[in-house]
Amino acid sequence: MATPSKDNILTVNELKKSFGGVHAVDGVSFEVPRGSITGLIGPNGAGKSTVVNSLSGFHPVDSGQVTLDGTNVTNWPSHKIAQQGLIRTFQIARELQRLTVFENLLLAPQVQPGATALEAIFSRRKIAAWESKTLGRAVALLKRFNLFEMRDEYAGNLSGGQKKLLDLARALMAAPRLVLLDEPMAGVNPTLAGDLQAHIRDLNREQGITFLLIEHNLGIVEALCNRVIVMAEGRILAEGSMSALRENKDVVNAYLGG
Ligand SMILES: Nc1ncnc2c1ncn2[C@@H]1O[C@H](COP(=O)(O)OP(=O)(O)OP(=O)(O)O)[C@@H](O)[C@H]1O
Numbered sequence: 527m528a529t530p531s532k533d534n535i536l537t538v539n540e541l542k543k544s545f546g547g548v549h550a551v552d553g554v555s556f557e558v559p560r561g562s563i564t565g566l567i568g569p570n571g572a573g574k575s576t577v578v579n580s581l582s583g584f585h586p587v588d589s590g591q592v593t594l595d596g597t598n599v600t601n602w603p604s605h606k607i608a609q610q611g612l613i614r615t616f617q618i619a620r621e622l623q624r625l626t627v628f629e630n631l632l633l634a635p636q637v638q639p640g641a642t643a644l645e646a647i648f649s650r651r652k653i654a655a656w657e658s659k660t661l662g663r664a665v666a667l668l669k670r671f672n673l674f675e676m677r678d679e680y681a682g683n684l685s686g687g688q689k690k691l692l693d694l695a696r697a698l699m700a701a702p703r704l705v706l707l708d709e710p711m712a713g714v715n716p717t718l719a720g721d722l723q724a725h726i727r728d729l730n731r732e733q734g735i736t737f738l739l740i741e742h743n744l745g746i747v748e749a750l751c752n753r754v755i756v757m758a759e760g761r762i763l764a765e766g767s768m769s770a771l772r773e774n775k776d777v778v779n780a781y782l783g784g
């Protein structure tokens with residue numbers, strides 16, 4: 527049983543999620559240490575994306591518990607989980623195609639003041655300050671990810687790799703404490719994948735953002751993560767360093783061997 531602790535930003539306990547007769551996630555427990563880049567790997571259909579969807583409130587779980595920074599957030603709606611500091615990206619980038627790159631960032635989920643009419647009337651100054659902070663953050667992220675020159679381009683016209691960068695930039699608009707990345711390097715050319723890897727490391731070191739990284743490129747997982755969790759058939763198979771996992775027969779048979 528995973529016990530919530532101050533050192534773990536996320537604790538997942540006995541999570542279960544089925545689709546019809548398919549036990550996609552079948553009693554999964556694990557922890558994500560605060561400040562870590564933790565890897566989540568495993569064969570296709572292991573249940574990795576279903577875990578991310580469950581943690582981030584994109585679908586209800588059947589049973590189990592998700593604790594984020596001491597708060598039980600199980601089955602909270604995704605926008606409330608985002609406000610609590612957990613943001614995720616998608617295996618297939620979900621850019622708003624008919625909006626520009628810049629507009630995509632401005633519409634990313636974030637904590638907004640002035641949500642009620644009363645607030646809007648009585649705290650215009652607060653809203654103006656928030657707007658200028660939001661614009662500043664968007665510009666800084668576009669520059670960080672080399673997307674500033676593309677800011678007025680429709681997001682739908684970006685390359686696959688640029689869409690993945692935009693997805694990460696959108697996630698960062700909410701100033702998250704924990705980011706779940708679902709295959710951020712998939713379909714990205716090696717140069718851009720190297721950039722993404724460097725961005726994740728820098729954000730972790732400079733801003734202390736914790737990451738849970740799903741990725742099939744094990745070289746990148748090894749370079750970024752000191753602890754890696756392996757899933758197969760809806761369950762946790764093993765946990766450890768990439769080098770220890772390469773020596774683990776069960777992991778080799780289920781995933782690495784293929
Ligand atoms: N919305 C859904 N409806 C029905 N079945 C689903 C749904 N989402 C996932 N599944 C099934 O749940 C199982 C786990 O899928 P999941 O997408 O979580 O795996 P994954 O580890 O992310 O795989 P991949 O590495 O291919 O992305 C699979 O058998 C999949 O077909």
Ligand SMILES: [Mg+2]
Binds near residue numbers: 576617
């Ligand atoms: Mg997946």
